[in-house]
Amino acid sequence: MQKEYKTITEISGPLVFAEVDEPVGYDEIVEIETPDGQTRRGQVLETTSEHVAIQVFEGTGGIDRESSVRFLGETMKMKLTEDLLGRVLDGSGQPIDGGPEIEPDKREDIVGAAINPYSREYPAEFIQTGVSAIDGMNTLVRGQKLPIFSSSGQPHNDLALQIARQATVPEEEKEGGESEFAVIFGAMGITAEEANEFMDDFERTGALERSVVFMNLADDPATERTLTPRLALTTAEYLAFEKGYHVLTILTDMTNYCEALREIGAAREEVPGRRGYPGYMYTDLAQLYERAGRIKGVDGSITQIPILTMPSDDITHPIPDLTGYITEGQIIIDPDLNSQGIQPPINVLPSLSRLMDDGIGEGLTRADHADVSDQLYAAYAEGEDLRDLVNIVGREALSERDNKYLDFADRFEAEFVQQGFTTDRDIEETLEIGWDLLSMLPKEELNRVDEDLIEEHYREETEEQVTAD
Template sequence: MKKEYLVLEKVQGPLIVLSDVENVAYDEIVDILIDGKEKKKGKVVQIEKDKVIIQVFEPTTGISIHNAAVSFSGKPLTISLSKDVLGREFNGVGEPIDGGGLIYSDKKYNINGRPMNPVARKYPRNFIQTGISSIDCLTTLIRGQKLPIFSGNGMPHNELAAQIVRQAKISSDKNEKFAIVFAAMGIKHDDADFFRKSFEEAGVLERVVMFTNLADDPIVERIITPRCALTAAEYLAFEEGMHILVIMTDITSYCEALRELSSSREEVPSRKGYPGYLYSDLASLYERAGMMEGKEGSITQIPILTMPNDDITHPVPDLTGYITEGQIVLSRGIYQRNIYPPVNILPSLSRLMKDGIGEGFTREDHADVSNQIFSSYSHVQDVIALAQVIGEDELSDIDKIYMEFGREFENKFLKQQFNEDRTIEETLNLGWDIISILPKSELDRVDPEILDKYYRGEG
């Protein structure tokens, strides 16, 4: 018989506390009836002997210790999934908000996911083309990888996310089996409208699944949003055999919601007030990317996070960097020079890039072009530092050529339009145009055979 608890011990922020509770499980979904009329849902987040703490998914306004009836469902939060989710928009707990009706399915899926057996994982191969030169050439996104974008407040990470959603395609001819799951956490209404409008205008809405949690939605919902999105991605990848790109923005909003709830639960805080389990909590999201033996599909992740005060040592980017396979770093200095996308290539890297580029994947010269650009652009920073001391006119002839290389690289290679979609061939050819500004003798990172074949300069 289903038991109903009629007296609460305490209501504190988004939490309610119950005593004398029996047979309750962690993460169990709870039904709350207020004054016999209004229904809310919550989940069990802490159990201590016969006492439980419940997070309410909606505001706790109107709940008192005597007017609420609480009953336990006996199961975790699940969502219905089918191929019909493509082209749809849901809120943070997986309920449709686009007026398209409910998703009907025989099976319901636990949003906490199924741990992927490490032995069953396949090593990521093959690149995903984003149409953005700085990513495709220098920090290549590999299918099955998790590659975050580190940004800052006021930077164009939303535009970059929308551009990747519009332009991303896998490097084979299976485009019909490629889809995008987009999770937005704590975003403003105008940002949500921007994403919808961008996808609609580009005609890609039918291959995008959106999970939107707005800034004025409950913070508990923000914790659930990425889990709903990743559950949809796992279904499409491993049951429907599709290649899925998951874009999650903004992970910092998610972590701040986690910090707020941790504080409400009076847990001992760790660095900058974040809970001590922040690392394992982020890992529970990021490690849901990958490829599995015997399964056609794959899940690739691009989490986007804003670094408070542009501090890359802040706990959120710091821990994200440990878990993921590289990062794409956006620079405020480059952005202020009116360059979009403002990718700072020197601290950016893709650790799996070497295994998904070159002959058979992109083009034989890809690795050499990338290495040479990194090396030469790094030297440009030294030349700029020297020019600030002695003046640009006093530089040697070769240093002046490097200065020209740096300007051309930023204004022609890095800089591109919001709707400009470059193929990998166009990107690599452009790379050769840029490095051919330098004399052949300076190109020490390129194989001599490849150099003879592609070099455009006079030698």
């Protein structure tokens, strides 16, 4: 039964406070009707037997003490259907693409249900993004949550679009080829220009046909940003666990989401935690990130790539810090590589995929993936260290071996990491480039690669190459 009150006592930022004469359910949906007849939606954020705090999604402008508050007796739900693929929705789940209204097959609570740990299937299947620095060095695995850490002004959106466009499950990894691949793209607090770029790319490349896009713009209410990732993940759960899709969920920008949490916390006059963010931000982020995964006996999966811009490029800031605790690694966007024109500017040394070893073993045709990755990493790390030494003593003071590693580091960035935002490399091509680079080094330096693999893949330098050098 719906209950209606005209007892608003206070309006603070995105919050409305009202008196009630009986308890109201937490997270219950509210409709607020202003004196001029406009209706705003909100959600109960805090409730007692005497008053409630309501978070208003569309902003509190025009709401006053004469407005009526109506409690609908249900929580926020997402309209779900397979026909959502190819649709563009706003941050509150309403269509903005000029298409028809959503005719749902079912409606589900956006909070979602936690996956029972006993029912979880361990992530162990490779997802090919077409990006060598990820596929070769920090492999993404089905059911994993692997964030991208960037900073303001870096091309993380271009990388997100490239992954959304190119990501696929290789044929040999499909269990009988029964599962389709889908992308859920949730954008929070982006500018209209960025939104236009996203949509132009989705439509131009045809990626929209297998995608569901949620758009919360910078001038939309900040409180709506707390809904967007939950709506996106509820849609992902439906497609993955009920329709059998392998779903890649890209959420950008989680920093804007956390800023919305801080704004709401300030309006509620909560005691702030680190840098003014709510003390419960870790729990809140975990509720989102832990919705990735696989379920035993279910064909589909949810893989997450949250993207966040680190304030002041500080990886110890609470947002990347807490994200790193919850997720299984990180991909680091490097401003120095970006300034050199490397695309995508991924720094593979601080980047990490904790589930990589599980995703590149059984099921892939290339047995050398792990060995090549380890050797590339070690050689590039040594080349990076030698670059610092060159700044002190000069290149002439280094040995022939050291100069080979310096050349290796330069070519690694120019040929392996650098590929542009439109090039799609399969894992075979990525590893072939890796072997080309490793063949720059003497065989005795390849101490992380099996001898049989060296004999099979090592490229001996020809006289023509020596002359050219």
